[in-house]
Amino acid sequence: MGSTSSSRIVPMAENLRARAAAVRGAQRVIGSAPAEQRTAALRALRDVLLRSRGEISRANEEDLACAAEEGLSGPLLHRLGLSDAKFESLLEGVDALAEGEDPIDRVLTRTELDEGLVLECVRSPLGVLLIIFESRPDAVIQIGSLAIRSGNGVIMKGGREAARSNVVLVDCLRRALEVAGLDPRAVLGVPDRRDVDELLALDDLIDLVIPRGSGALVRSIQERSRIPVLGHAEGVxxxxxxxxxxxxxxxxxxxxxxxxxxxxxxxxxxxxxxxxxxxxxxxxxxxxxxxxxxxxxxxxxxxxxxxxxxxxxxxxxxxxxxxxxxxxxxxxxxxxxxxxxxxxxxxxxxxxxxxxxxxxxxxxxxxxxxxxxxxxxxxADGFRYGLGAEVGISTARIHARGPVGVEGLLTTRWLLRGEGQRAADYGPGKRAFTHRSLEL
Known part of the structure; x- marks a missing residue:
């Protein structure tokens, strides 16, 4: 019995690692693609959602019926539902992101180190995000659209109660990426709760975990992973x-x-x-x-x-x-x-x-x-703040705080353009740096 159990676990871990590695590879392509291609993916997402409205509604109605039978509480049932108002809000959020400026490679500072040697600090995607959330299937589109705009890959583990809705919505995201000529493997939905611990151990492939749910969920994830966790435990x-x-x-x-x-x-x-x-x-x-x-x-x-x-x-x-x-x-x-x-x-x-x-x-x-x-x-909401949508709300003091939109899913990198300069040519008695700020 023991050997059967371990043989089942090892292939699952290997498969999950391979799928996460595929997200990493696809993210690097999306993050370096032209801004117009990411915008095209967002516009395609709107069309795919509208064409799939019936399928989405049927899946959500099945989720709601099963959750009601299992005695899910009123507040959680409300979060689980994808009403017409929520669906319209999703479309508005996608539109806002599509119409907004693409943030990747936006120059924050430009400095002349010496004549012909110019350093820029630019916006860059974080990489691969792992989002673990409860009940709310609309979070799939909010998260996915933000990931597309910010050039990140995303792995999503939604609640069991929204399993049918989540599968359909993840498929909408992947189809939109395909329409725009981008790799759909940048978005991965993981339905099995048993996969969470395996994912939390992939600190070489996943850059940030964002839990959306109860305080108990957030604390549990923080205790089980070496990957940085962004979120809030309670909303008091x-x-x-x-x-x-x-x-x-x-x-x-x-x-x-x-x-x-x-x-x-x-x-x-x-x-x-x-x-x-x-x-x-x-x-x-x-x-x-x-x-x-x-x-x-x-x-x-x-x-x-x-x-x-x-x-x-x-x-x-x-x-x-x-x-x-x-x-x-x-x-x-x-x-x-x-x-x-x-x-x-x-x-x-x-x-x-x-x-x-x-x-x-x-x-x-x-x-x-x-x-x-x-x-x-x-x-206190990303859509109301004009962020298009939010991937969650952070009460942390490092990296991002409050509703986390596109800007909260970016980091920076440095680009240096020179003409063959050597570091050995600079120092006491040698060439001096100019360190002159240049206009953006």
Whole structure:
């Protein structure tokens, strides 16, 4: 029995390594192809998606039916669905990327080291990305289109619950690459969960892992791989209602942040209220109550909202992911900032304040990937930022932070053009470098 098991595992590992190596080879071709060819692939992707709409819908309906039978939770079912609105958003994202400037080989700096010796720093693809995500099949197109525009290869492992949808959407990406004359092997879909550990060990072929899902998923991947991991563990987002807040605006932003899409990582999870605003808290509470939101309040805020549940310590810093919201009273802006830094996840935090000085202090003081003044936390999104789409949101401080679009999937390289110069000709008593900045 043992020999049968090991013989099954070894070929799988070899096959997966070969497929990942093929992604690497195809990526180098796409990354060095003319910009027009990558643009053509994106335009072809739009056409392929439209022609395949029926097939995509049928696959997604099957996924939804099976997930419902298995008792998948409401928020996850919502993420799993590919509604007409989501499909239109995908098309808009692909269009935005196709119409945007191709970023590869964009010159960032140009320096004359000496006469006839010019050094450029240019944008370059990262290489091969491994994306592991749960539930959301629309992520396949968001990720794939970003990979095409940024010249990266991509390996995608989606959730089992979206298996049928993912297969069809990966095929759409590969067909679009073929139409543009590019190697379709640059996009690989991996359906088997058992393959993940093998992939996480391929640090010589995969350059970056981006997990999209629960905090447990992100932490598990970080612990199991030597490959750099880009992502966020939780989306514990705060809305602080300052003493100077406009009550009507506070209602709008609290309702939007919590109710627009409660399962999203940029949904508001905690409402912080300045004690001077407490007499006006009732309108926010009632508006949320009408939308079916369960409030968990500290004692001062609960005196204004007696129907709410009493909050406990575990409610601060919790990503509910549903129509539940924690409410806590603050004595000052500084106390609110301290609370955010203690319990937040550095994802997105917002303030409602008519006092512009207070708003600016909040923007400067809060250490998060996205910080807003008088805007809903739900704006933390690559499409809404004008990035076309996002491959995920990062709360890391190295490489990329916040919604990760095309720019977050690029690195740099140096190009030096000379006329036969030797390094040995430079130094004390020899030729001197000019190090003159040149116009781009």
């Amino acid at each position: 987002c705060h809305l602080y209602v300052d003493a100077s807040a406009d009550p009507a605006m506070a209602v709008r932003l609290a309702v939007d942040g919590k109710c627009d899409y409660p399962a999203a990582c940029n949904a508001t999870e905690t409402l912080l209220v300045h004690e001077s605003f407490l007499p006006k808290l009732g309108s926010i509470g009632e508006a949320l109550r009408e939308r079916g939101v369960e409030l968990r309040c500290d004692e001062p805020s609960r005196r204004l909202l007696p129907w709410a549940e009493a909050a406990s310590e575990v409610d601060w810093g919790r990503e509910f992911g549903d129509l539940t919201l924690a409410v806590r009273t603050m004595r000052s802006l500084e106390e609110a900032v301290d609370h955010i830094h203690t319990y937040g996840s550095s994802h997105t935090d917002a303030i409602v304040a008519e006092d512009r000085g207070v708003g600016e202090r909040f923007l400067r003081a809060v250490d998060a990937a996205s910080v807003f003044h008088n805007a809903s936390t739900r704006f």
